[in-house]
Amino acid sequence: MNDTFEDRLLAALKADMAARPARATAPRRVTGRRLFAAAGVLGVAAAAAVAVPMAIGADTPAYALTKNADGSINLKIREFRDPDQVERDLAGMGVTADITYLPLGKWCGNLRITPVQGDNFSFTPEEIASKDPAVKARMRKRLESSISYKAIEPRNGITIHPEYIKPGQVVVIDVAENPVEPTVDNPGVSWQMRGMLSAGPPEPCQIVDQPGASEIGDATPPPGS
Amino acid sequence: MRLKQKGPAGIADDPEAFEAFYRRHFDAVTRFLARRVGDPHAVADLTAEVFLAVLDSAHTYRPGKGSEIAWLYGVTRNTLLAERRRSARELRANSRVAGRRLLESDDVARLEDRIDAESPARRAMEAMAGLPENERALMELVAVDGLSPAEAAAALGIRQGTARVRLHRARRALQRIPGVVPPLVMEGQR
Numbered sequence A: 001m002n003d004t005f006e007d008r009l010l011a012a013l014k015a016d017m018a019a020r021p022a023r024a025t026a027p028r029r030v031t032g033r034r035l036f037a038a039a040g041v042l043g044v045a046a047a048a049a050v051a052v053p054m055a056i057g058a059d060t061p062a063y064a065l066t067k068n069a070d071g072s073i074n075l076k077i078r079e080f081r082d083p084d085q086v087e088r089d090l091a092g093m094g095v096t097a098d099i100t101y102l103p104l105g106k107w108c109g110n111l112r113i114t115p116v117q118g119d120n121f122s123f124t125p126e127e128i129a130s131k132d133p134a135v136k137a138r139m140r141k142r143l144e145s146s147i148s149y150k151a152i153e154p155r156n157g158i159t160i161h162p163e164y165i166k167p168g169q170v171v172v173i174d175v176a177e178n179p180v181e182p183t184v185d186n187p188g189v190s191w192q193m194r195g196m197l198s199a200g201p202p203e204p205c206q207i208v209d210q211p212g213a214s215e216i217g218d219a220t221p222p223p224g225s
Numbered sequence B: 001m002r003l004k005q006k007g008p009a010g011i012a013d014d015p016e017a018f019e020a021f022y023r024r025h026f027d028a029v030t031r032f033l034a035r036r037v038g039d040p041h042a043v044a045d046l047t048a049e050v051f052l053a054v055l056d057s058a059h060t061y062r063p064g065k066g067s068e069i070a071w072l073y074g075v076t077r078n079t080l081l082a083e084r085r086r087s088a089r090e091l092r093a094n095s096r097v098a099g100r101r102l103l104e105s106d107d108v109a110r111l112e113d114r115i116d117a118e119s120p121a122r123r124a125m126e127a128m129a130g131l132p133e134n135e136r137a138l139m140e141l142v143a144v145d146g147l148s149p150a151e152a153a154a155a156l157g158i159r160q161g162t163a164r165v166r167l168h169r170a171r172r173a174l175q176r177i178p179g180v181v182p183p184l185v186m187e188g189q190r
Helices: A005-024 A077-081 A083-092 A125-129 A133-144 A147-151 B015-034 B040-060 B068-085 B088-094 B105-117 B119-127 B133-144 B149-156 B160-175
Strands: A048-053 A073-075 A097-103 A106-108 A158-160 A170-177 A189-198 A207-209
Touching (some): A005 A083, A005 A097, A005 B105, A097 A106, A106 A170, A133 A147, B015 B040, B015 B068, B040 B105, B068 B149, B119 B133, B133 B149
Parallel strands (some): A097 A170
Antiparallel strands (some): A048 A189, A106 A207, A170 A189
């Protein structure tokens, strides 16, 4: 995808752009509270979207992609700023990945994947709009039982479990990062991620505006989280 | 991805507009640098520095004060001057994007070709080396980089009248150098 110096430099500069305002602010206190939001489209949903407010420190150094003793692979948000490098690193660990890095407020409007078996859950619009904790818990459970969620787990950054990935399947991760680090006083979504398995090569991301990306509602964690 | 035609002022917080700007001017910036720097790795570092500087200073662009390319050459020139004041090692240590680390062998070969292709421009600049600094800077931008006198004035942040006077003086001085024939236009790369 990025074949020349021109392309690689552009990717690096865009990553710098995304990090820019965050660099200007002083290190902030961080809390670990997480908001879980599931997004799906009636009938075709196979997407696990997680919005994480105030979960990442402002001055955390760039991490190395780490392989855990159990075979899982750990990825931290900062690595996504150089998506092609992450793709290459993951390829070196035997995982085919397609990673899109966006500023918060933009999102891939298309479902880029061909769903894999075991991912055929879907949400109704009523479920997505529901504020009932019981409904949210059911949605969460369904999401967590999907193969995509098991393979691409939003824990400790993102934890990839290669044992759930069959040959030929592609790990598709879309990340949108807020260039402004949310704080306790000024809460907001720090980053959003969508991780899915695709049965074949994914479609390119069609970037759309996502004006409500920074809205975190009342930021109440779902029960059991 | 839809590419917007947006001037420098709005690109710092709009990745799409920045990409369009970058693609429009990447070649011009590397050529400008290849006329002045003989090492492909240094050209790569400086190209990264220039576009970082563009992001840092996009808000200083005023459309009424000359063309986009004049503004960009001004930024490029300032980046180059800053680099010459600092050591190359210091530049690399402090840079947020290390240009040379993004180079692969094909890219190095392409940049070397570009540097070779600019050798007539380098000879022209050597011929101007004896001019006073303020005349030389202007003459370079006009005769070698292909800016109009008004654009060159904008790039250097001087008045157009001042630029005309300096150019006139520079041309007269160059006429007296054997082997240099004004107006010395080597190319009009835009």
